[in-house]
Amino acid sequence: MDWVYVKNVNQYDGQEITVKGWVYNKRASGKIWFLIFRDGTGIMQCTVLKNEVAEEVFELKNTLTQESSVIVTGTVRKEDRSPGGYELTVKEINVVQIADEYPITKKEHGSNFLLSNRHLWLRSAKQNAILKIRHTVYYAICNYLNDNDFYRFDSPILTPNACEGTTTLFEVPYFDLGKAFLSQSGQLYLETGIMSLGRVYDFGPVFRAEKSKTRKHLTEFWMMDAEAAYVEHAQNMDIQEELIRYVIRTVIEKNLQELKILGRDIEQLKKADAPFKRMTHKESVDFLRSKGSEIGDKDDLGSADEAMLTEASDVPVFVEKWPKETKAFYMKRDGDNPDLVLGADLIAPEGFGEIIGGSQREDDHDILLERMEKENMSIDEYQWFLDLRKYGSVPHSGFGVGLERLIGWMSGVAHVRETIPFPRTIYRIKP
Amino acid sequence: MDWVYVKNVNQYDGQEITVKGWVYNKRASGKIWFLIFRDGTGIMQCTVLKNEVAEEVFELKNTLTQESSVIVTGTVRKEDRSPGGYELTVKEINVVQIADEYPITKKEHGSNFLLSNRHLWLRSAKQNAILKIRHTVYYAICNYLNDNDFYRFDSPILTPNACEGTTTLFEVPYFDLGKAFLSQSGQLYLETGIMSLGRVYDFGPVFRAEKSKTRKHLTEFWMMDAEAAYVEHAQNMDIQEELIRYVIRTVIEKNLQELKILGRDIEQLKKADAPFKRMTHKESVDFLRSKGSEIGDKDDLGSADEAMLTEASDVPVFVEKWPKETKAFYMKRDGDNPDLVLGADLIAPEGFGEIIGGSQREDDHDILLERMEKENMSIDEYQWFLDLRKYGSVPHSGFGVGLERLIGWMSGVAHVRETIPFPRTIYRIKP
Numbered sequence: 084m085d086w087v088y089v090k091n092v093n094q095y096d097g098q099e100i101t102v103k104g105w106v107y108n109k110r111a112s113g114k115i116w117f118l119i120f121r122d123g124t125g126i127m128q129c130t131v132l133k134n135e136v137a138e139e140v141f142e143l144k145n146t147l148t149q150e151s152s153v154i155v156t157g158t159v160r161k162e163d164r165s166p167g168g169y170e171l172t173v174k175e176i177n178v179v180q181i182a183d184e185y186p187i188t189k190k191e192h193g194s195n196f197l198l199s200n201r202h203l204w205l206r207s208a209k210q211n212a213i214l215k216i217r218h219t220v221y222y223a224i225c226n227y228l229n230d231n232d233f234y235r236f237d238s239p240i241l242t243p244n245a246c247e248g249t250t251t252l253f254e255v256p257y258f259d260l261g262k263a264f265l266s267q268s269g270q271l272y273l274e275t276g277i278m279s280l281g282r283v284y285d286f287g288p289v290f291r292a293e294k295s296k297t298r299k300h301l302t303e304f305w306m307m308d309a310e311a312a313y314v315e316h317a318q319n320m321d322i323q324e325e326l327i328r329y330v331i332r333t334v335i336e337k338n339l340q341e342l343k344i345l346g347r348d349i350e351q352l353k354k355a356d357a358p359f360k361r362m363t364h365k366e367s368v369d370f371l372r373s374k375g376s377e378i379g380d381k382d383d384l385g386s387a388d389e390a391m392l393t394e395a396s397d398v399p400v401f402v403e404k405w406p407k408e409t410k411a412f413y414m415k416r417d418g419d420n421p422d423l424v425l426g427a428d429l430i431a432p433e434g435f436g437e438i439i440g441g442s443q444r445e446d447d448h449d450i451l452l453e454r455m456e457k458e459n460m461s462i463d464e465y466q467w468f469l470d471l472r473k474y475g476s477v478p479h480s481g482f483g484v485g486l487e488r489l490i491g492w493m494s495g496v497a498h499v500r501e502t503i504p505f506p507r508t509i510y511r512i513k514p
Numbered sequence: 515m516d517w518v519y520v521k522n523v524n525q526y527d528g529q530e531i532t533v534k535g536w537v538y539n540k541r542a543s544g545k546i547w548f549l550i551f552r553d554g555t556g557i558m559q560c561t562v563l564k565n566e567v568a569e570e571v572f573e574l575k576n577t578l579t580q581e582s583s584v585i586v587t588g589t590v591r592k593e594d595r596s597p598g599g600y601e602l603t604v605k606e607i608n609v610v611q612i613a614d615e616y617p618i619t620k621k622e623h624g625s626n627f628l629l630s631n632r633h634l635w636l637r638s639a640k641q642n643a644i645l646k647i648r649h650t651v652y653y654a655i656c657n658y659l660n661d662n663d664f665y666r667f668d669s670p671i672l673t674p675n676a677c678e679g680t681t682t683l684f685e686v687p688y689f690d691l692g693k694a695f696l697s698q699s700g701q702l703y704l705e706t707g708i709m710s711l712g713r714v715y716d717f718g719p720v721f722r723a724e725k726s727k728t729r730k731h732l733t734e735f736w737m738m739d740a741e742a743a744y745v746e747h748a749q750n751m752d753i754q755e756e757l758i759r760y761v762i763r764t765v766i767e768k769n770l771q772e773l774k775i776l777g778r779d780i781e782q783l784k785k786a787d788a789p790f791k792r793m794t795h796k797e798s799v800d801f802l803r804s805k806g807s808e809i810g811d812k813d814d815l816g817s818a819d820e821a822m823l824t825e826a827s828d829v830p831v832f833v834e835k836w837p838k839e840t841k842a843f844y845m846k847r848d849g850d851n852p853d854l855v856l857g858a859d860l861i862a863p864e865g866f867g868e869i870i871g872g873s874q875r876e877d878d879h880d881i882l883l884e885r886m887e888k889e890n891m892s893i894d895e896y897q898w899f900l901d902l903r904k905y906g907s908v909p910h911s912g913f914g915v916g917l918e919r920l921i922g923w924m925s926g927v928a929h930v931r932e933t934i935p936f937p938r939t940i941y942r943i944k945p
């Protein structure tokens with residue numbers, strides 16, 4: 084390659100290099116001006132001295148606009164006061180394009196304006212930082228799973244059946260076969276995968292046609308679903324805990340600078356890399372009531388409950404053994420109390436709420452069939468799922484991680500719409 | 515973990531271990547019988563000796579059926595004649611479930627039967643091998659890109675506009691906003707990403723509502739789209755070539771056993787890891803005519819053409835500089851000949867056909883606008899895409915790899931429907 088990325092300039096101290104990117108900002112002061120240059124991998128100050136460059140290069144201080152594309156050649160110089168530790172003393176600037184007046188400036192913009200200009204907003208330092216953290220979180224999850232005997236197993240998006248209810252499904256007319264539905268979760272398909280590969284996961288987009296307008300809801304979001312044969316409830320939580328702690332460590336190791344740009348409380352994030360708390364749903368209800376909540380014995384936890392539950396906790400909290408009425412048909416009942424299921428939700432601290440839902444799955448054919456009939460599910464459509472309980476059924480468990488919510492917590496970004504390149508909500512399908 | 519995966523038994527020579535999995539097969543001969551055991555990670559022969567186990571364990575030779583789930587404890591023994599190099603001398607067998615009579619047997623089944631039982635077919639040795647190669651290919655691509663300055667940038671599936679025509683788009687009713695369409699390619703979105711991150715890619719499902727019924731077509735398939743700022747046509751091909759050669763080496767390194775199970779000609783695959791051939795579209799047309807083809811000057815290459823073109827080649831062949839009529843509106847014209855575009859298709863040898871399509875992109879606002887108007891595209895809907903040519907436009911290029919076609923070639927599997935867990939075609943949406 085005939086040019087250098089800013090993230091690698093530390094390898095070229097004292098050498099002449101070329102960088103290719105955009106004008107992030109500029110500052111002038113008499114016989115010297117500074118081009119704040121960005122190329123996506125980093126930001127670097129380039130110093131332009133009147134006595135050391137051609138006149139037309141020096142005069143670019145007047146014509147270069149924000150986001151103009153430029154190719155800059157100069158000498159790398161160590162500069163400890165500089166954010167990246169290095170600066171460039173400019174020899175030459177080649178202008179690729181002088182940008183039109185850029186719509187996004189330093190002033191405050193409304194969220195609707197920014198979302199309508201998402202294709203440009205992505206260039207800002209904070210959005211760039213979130214995208215880099217997203218990259219890290221995605222591969223930290225993959226690497227942990229790959230190193231722990233899981234195989235990737237891409238479940239289908241176009242499905243004939245609903246995993247949980249049908250009112251929140253997007254429909255797609257499908258040739259002469261009637262309707263298909265966009266998948267809400269690959270879980271049921273992953274259960275076929277474990278019978279071939281032992282441990283599997285998928286990691287892709289899923290869809291919920293929910294009319295929710297909270298800061299935690301998108302209609303299209305990314306989910307990692309994992310499933311493992313012969314893994315039971317307690318070990319299922321162990322895997323989740325190890326995975327999340329690994330992700331925390333990886334993000335802190337790789338994205339310290341991005342976390343700083345986002346103003347994340349890094350010490351607080353570090354504290355979450357310690358043994359997670361585990362409590363039963365009943366214990367959580369008792370605790371919440373002691374704090375004044377009016378939550379019922381068989382209620383799900385609301386956002387306010389989740390926040391209250393983790394208020395005094397530095398680490399995520401597992402809430403396990405839920406009343407069967409609160410959870411899906413496929414969860415295995417607790418052997419000690421058939422009114423409970425062997426499911427657990429993992430609640431992130433600092434008010435970020437649920438980031439994982441998981442459970443041991445019902446592996447008995449007749450019990451599963453009975454539950455599906457009770458929920459008026461089409462036995463015919465789900466025969467393949469029941470088959471898994473006829474041909475070598477095994478105890479097994481799994482869990483699903485919501486990528487955007489996890490990134491929200493890791494990066495300290497309150498609204499999940501900033502954690503995905505092009506967010507889709509009930510009101511927004513563009514750009 | 516309280517048990518061992520078959521892939522790791524080589525670490526336990528002479529030790530007593532427990533494995534958890536399924537009965538793949540069994541063979542009896544007097545006072546000894548063999549349980550062919552599989553757990554997803556591998557297959558291992560377990561020897562059961564009448565004199566060394568309890569009577570009820572020995573008698574399992576009569577009751578264990580194919581695919582029954584079992585937990586086996588025994589001593590690991592090195593056995594060079596064994597396919598995996600190790601066997602287990604059984605001490606104990608715990609039956610989890612005796613499987614019902616398994617529908618898939620050693621006899622030949624029709625493809626419709628196998629596809630309708632895809633949830634079970636996945637367990638067969640060949641399908642298991644293909645899934646493992648898919649895992650390797652996926653991460654080989656990601657690792658190459660991550661090591662070469664690309665950031666993951668997940669483009670949206672629900673989109674307001676069409677990338678290439680609209681007749682092959684799946685429609686989705688979207689709340690009060692009218693219709694959304696399932697993405698056919700993330701390319702245009704990736705072009706926004708390079709302005710933030712320099713080099714980006716996505717890697718997820720894309721959708722084409724094509725009525726094609728060939729062995730190379732699925733309605734839902736996985737695509738990796740990459741895009742890079744300041745990369746021009748020739749360098750774009752260099753990146754593709756390095757990427758594909760890296761994938762070949764990685765698959766051969768990690769999946770030799772799986773390639774053997776599939777009967778892949780491994781020597782032939784190895785030969786493809788050498789400098790790729792490059793020819794212009796015109797050269798390819800001249801060559802094909804010399805072989806008797808009636809292909810026209812401005813024709814796309816059909817499957818037969820692609821096969822003929824690579825017949826005598828051990829390595830993939832780039833066909834570059836196509837007549838502008840054959841390619842999409844966003845490709846940059848060749849500076850030397852405005853009737854051609856700076857696009858290239860990469861054709862795999864051995865008849866597997868196109869595995870990559872790529873090009874340098876048009877970066878001039880006015881030229882791009884003119885082309886879009888000529889194609890009757892809605893300028894209003896694509897304003898965000900045109901914006902990229904107003905605010906710091908740069909030369910840039912990208913390409914898309916079809917995952918299933920690449921796996922097909924790597925693994926030597928002719929029909930792409932076997933290269934994805936649950937294939938979707940015009941006639942099939944289940945299971």
